[in-house]
Amino acid sequence: MKAIVAVKRVIDYNVKVRVKADNSDVDLANTKMSINPFCEIAVEEAVRLKEAGTVSEIVVVSVGPKAVQEQMRYAMALGADRGIQVETAAAPSSLDVARLLAKINEEENADLFILGKQAIDSDNNQTGQMLAALLDIPQATFASEVKIADGKAEVTREVDGGLVTLEMDLPAVVTTDLRLNEPRFAALPKIMQAKRKPLAVKTVEELGVTLSNSTELLSVEPPAERQAGIKVGSVDELLDKLRNDAQVL
Amino acid sequence: MKTLIIAEHENGAIKSATLSAVTAAAALGAPVDLLVTGNDVAAAAQAASQVAGVSAVLTAEDAALAHPLADLIAPVAKQLAGDYTHILVGASTFGKDLAPRLAALCGVNQISDIIEVIDADTFKRPIYAGNAIATVKSSDATKVITVRGTAFAAAASEGGSAAVSAANATVGTAKVRFVRADVTESDRPELDSADIVVSGGRGVGSKEDFAKVFELADKLSAAVGASRAAVDSGFVPNDMQVGQTGKMVAPKLYIAVGISGAIQHIAGMKESGVIVAINKDEEAPIFNIADYGLVGDLHDILPELVSKI
Numbered sequence: 001m002k003a004i005v006a007v008k009r010v011i012d013y014n015v016k017v018r019v020k021a022d023n024s025d026v027d028l029a030n031t032k033m034s035i036n037p038f039c040e041i042a043v044e045e046a047v048r049l050k051e052a053g054t055v056s057e058i059v060v061v062s063v064g065p066k067a068v069q070e071q072m073r074y075a076m077a078l079g080a081d082r083g084i085q086v087e088t089a090a091a092p093s094s095l096d097v098a099r100l101l102a103k104i105n106e107e108e109n110a111d112l113f114i115l116g117k118q119a120i121d122s123d124n125n126q127t128g129q130m131l132a133a134l135l136d137i138p139q140a141t142f143a144s145e146v147k148i149a150d151g152k153a154e155v156t157r158e159v160d161g162g163l164v165t166l167e168m169d170l171p172a173v174v175t176t177d178l179r180l181n182e183p184r185f186a187a188l189p190k191i192m193q194a195k196r197k198p199l200a201v202k203t204v205e206e207l208g209v210t211l212s213n214s215t216e217l218l219s220v221e222p223p224a225e226r227q228a229g230i231k232v233g234s235v236d237e238l239l240d241k242l243r244n245d246a247q248v249l
Numbered sequence: 250m251k252t253l254i255i256a257e258h259e260n261g262a263i264k265s266a267t268l269s270a271v272t273a274a275a276a277l278g279a280p281v282d283l284l285v286t287g288n289d290v291a292a293a294a295q296a297a298s299q300v301a302g303v304s305a306v307l308t309a310e311d312a313a314l315a316h317p318l319a320d321l322i323a324p325v326a327k328q329l330a331g332d333y334t335h336i337l338v339g340a341s342t343f344g345k346d347l348a349p350r351l352a353a354l355c356g357v358n359q360i361s362d363i364i365e366v367i368d369a370d371t372f373k374r375p376i377y378a379g380n381a382i383a384t385v386k387s388s389d390a391t392k393v394i395t396v397r398g399t400a401f402a403a404a405a406s407e408g409g410s411a412a413v414s415a416a417n418a419t420v421g422t423a424k425v426r427f428v429r430a431d432v433t434e435s436d437r438p439e440l441d442s443a444d445i446v447v448s449g450g451r452g453v454g455s456k457e458d459f460a461k462v463f464e465l466a467d468k469l470s471a472a473v474g475a476s477r478a479a480v481d482s483g484f485v486p487n488d489m490q491v492g493q494t495g496k497m498v499a500p501k502l503y504i505a506v507g508i509s510g511a512i513q514h515i516a517g518m519k520e521s522g523v524i525v526a527i528n529k530d531e532e533a534p535i536f537n538i539a540d541y542g543l544v545g546d547l548h549d550i551l552p553e554l555v556s557k558i
Contacts, residue, residue, distance in 0.1 A: 016512070017377040026381050094349065095358045120493075123376050124361045129319065129349035138320050138425035141346045144487070154428065159342040160441070160496070162488055165428040166318075172425075178477075178494050179487055215358045218371065218384040226519055229540035231531075235553045238525065238543050246523045246540065248445075248502040249469075249558070 001148070001170075003046045003055045004110040005080060006101060007039040007062050009071045010121040019222045026220055035071040038116025040078075041176040044183040045146060046114050047079035054148045055112065057081050061104060063088055063097050069199060076194035077186035083199040086207065091122075093213045098130035103207045105135065110171060112153065117142050117175040128175035138168035142177040250279035250369060252335040253307075255326055255351075257317070257343045258285060261292030263300060265442040266339025268403035270396040271302055274337050275404070276366035280304040284329065284416060286322050288315035294413045301405040307416035314420060316427040317343055321420060323350040328418035330355050330391050334369070340395035340497075341441070352393035359393045360385060364400035378493035379516035398441055399499035399520050433488055440489065443472035446500045448491055448518070451478035452507025452528060452547060459484045461551040462506055468555050474498065476514045479507075492517035507547050510535030527551075 011017065012032040020027045035043075049055040060080040062068040065087070072083040086100050101113070113132075118125035132139035140155035144163065147154045148170075156165045158177045186194075204211060232238045242249045252274040257264040267283075274281045283297045286309040297306045309325045326347075330336060336351065338344035340362045352359035364382070365373035371386045372394070440446060447469065449462040459479075466473045474491040475484065491498055493513040503521035508514060510526070510533055518524070519538060526539035527547050536542040543550060 011377070017380040019381050026377060093358050095353060095356075098353060121377060123378065123493075124349075124359070125345050126349035126352070126359050126361065129346065130353035130359075132320075133323065133350040133353035138423065139346070139350065140425070141319075142342060157342075158487055160488065161439075162430065162432040162486075164316075164430045167426045167428050169424040177487075179480075213358065214388045215360060216386045216388070218386050220376070220384075221382050223375070223379055223382050223519075226524075226538040228537045229524075229542065231536070231542045231544060233543075235543070235550055235557060238541055239554070239557055241541050242502070242523070242525070246502075248523050 001055050001112065002057045002059065002108065002110045003049065003112040003114060004059050004061055004101070004105065004108060005042050005046045005075065006115045006127065007043065007060055007071050007075050008036040008119045009033050009062065009064055009068045010036045010119050013037055013120055019220050023219045023221055025217065033067070035074050036116050036119045038118060038176050040183045041178070041180050042114040042116050043075045043078045043080060044181045045176060048181065049148060050079060059084060059108060059110065061086070061101060063092055063100055065089060072199060073194050074186060076197045077191040078184065082197055085199060085201045087201055087203050092211050093215060094124050094126035095130055096209070096211045096213065097127050098134055099209050100204065100207060101131050102134040103209055112170060113173045115173065115175050117177055128173050132173040135171070137171050137173060139173045140166050140168060141175045143174050144177050144179045146174055146180070250277065250334045251332060252277055252279050252281045252337060253326070253329060253333040254281060254283050254337045255322065255347065256283045256285045256293070256297055257339055257341060258287070258293035258296070261296055263293065263296050263406060264339065264341070265403050266341040266344065266398045268300065268406060269398040269401040270337045270339045271300055271404035272401040273363065273366055273396040274335070275302050277335055277369055279334065282307055284309065284326060286314045286325060288312050296406065298411040298413050299407050299409050301408040303409050303411040306411050306413040308413060309416045309418055309420060311420040313423065318423055318425060318427065319347040319350045320423045320425050322347055323354055324421050325416070325418045326351050327354040329416055333391060335392045335394060337394050337396055340397045344395045348393050348395045355391050355393065357389035357391055357393055358387065360387055361395050362397045363394055364397050378513055380512065397497060399497050433486060437466065438470065438472045440472045440474055440491070440496050440498055443500050445469045445471035445502045446474050446498050447471045447504045447506065448474035448476065448508060449479050449484065449506045450476040450508030451482055453479060453484060456484045458548065461548065464555050465551050468558050476508045476511070505535050505539070506551065508535055509533045510538065
């Protein structure tokens with residue numbers, strides 16, 4: 001069984017985002033970049049399925065400039081077998097990424113697609129669902145448990161109010177939620193090994209996909225700051241403020 | 250111009266995420282239709298028809314739609330999409346699951362989690378966990394949008410009198426089957442629509458000590474939330490998580506107990522009306538955004554609060 005895992009290079013989740021002075025976008029110059037945390041969970045899940053003997057090959061795909069190879073090599077250090085980079089300059093839309101993944105799959109014919117539920121930069125939460133739609137295959141988003149048996153995937157999803165479990169025919173798309181697993185650390189020998197794993201580079205033109213970003217970014221502003229209030233000295237004072245000043249009790 | 254909202258409903262009632270989407274749709278200034286899908290939708294369709302500001306209710310009824318599967322609902326909505334310039338869904342897990350699938354079927358991009366309607370093509374949405382607000386403009390003929398519930402007041406669930414009719418759409422067969430739901434049973438209000446939320450963090454200390462948080466919440470008829478640290482520590486289940494990777498809340502009163510105030514938690518609650526922070530660490534970042542801060546041991550403060558409210 002072949003699994004395709006898509007990964008995105010994003011600002012490291014520990015770095016505080018700054019908006020550019022001209023409000024054109026956020027400032028990513030000289031910023032630490034990492035694999036999107038949800039994508040890392042997706043890679044880990046695929047590796048666990050491989051260790052369990054369910055998955056035989058893991059193909060990691062990333063869309064973007066050459067720098068994304070850094071995150072692809074990291075995914076390979078975790079256990080992905082080979083990589084396909086789709087070279088693009090700008091960050092394409094979720095629909096474009098889904099179309100590129102669908103095109104890649106014409107050659108790859110994967111049985112399972114594991115993607116992060118969202119990237120922590122654009123916070124879109126779209127690509128997995130779009131890929132499932134384009135391939136006309138089932139989806140299970142926000143997964144907290146994945147079991148594969150007899151050509152089917154049983155996936156528990158984290159939804160408002162609790163958990164829902166679905167059974168899907170394969171091929172299928174799974175998007176990962178935080179608690180699906182805790183990714184391992186990449187050991188040094190694995191990092192060295194990963195440098196020798198095959199990594200193919202394809203262009204958007206080669207794949208015959210026309211990028212179609214119909215959503216234009218007009219401006220980016222910092223959010224309205226909330227001001228610090230006052231410290232109160234006791235429970236009585238707190239209740240007094242809440243009852244009489246704020247009038248919320 | 251015309252807007253379709255795909256309704257989320259439970260036990261014959263329209264969920265608050267959908268009612269917020271109705272308010273967002275009103276800002277577009279075009280007629281608003283609601284699509285109600287399910288197995289037996291009579292009660293939900295009736296409730297939908299009474300929502301203020303709704304022009305028409307369309308129903309898609311089929312045994313296969315008994316559970317809200319995006320794989321089935323997206324193609325139903327796709328068949329109706331030609332009549333609409335905008336298709337909105339609340340940004341709940343239902344909407345986030347469904348909207349991108351529908352957008353891809355329509356061949357359009359999707360706009361996630363809008364917090365403001367500038368005009369029919371232009372919207373504001375948070376990016377980077379709310380640390381930046383983007384203004385985006387869409388040129389797609391059909392705009393598929395999810396609406397952040399905390400940014401729009403819920404439309405009144407009474408006062409409307411929309412006509413109900415069956416949608417002209419067929420229901421396909423899914424390659425996915427519902428197995429089971431493990432729903433958290435609770436008499437408390439829901440997190441995303443409660444007037445008061447009491448949330449506990451790692452500082453609460455243990456699963457057992459979290460009872461004190463529940464006690465205060467019950468005294469206030471409040472919903473209970475938690476920080477990711479409390480969830481990761483196993484104090485409470487993940488569906489109680491407030492923050493970037495959990496739920497977005499904006500109650501009138503938010504009481505943060507033993508929560509330090511990580512960026513990702515603040516992203517989920519900073520739109521609250523009044524924020525109270527109770528923490529023994531007076532340097533905790535949560536105090537920078539709290540209207541009222543009380544420094545002290547929550548294990549003493551919580552019982553005192555309960556006894557004095």
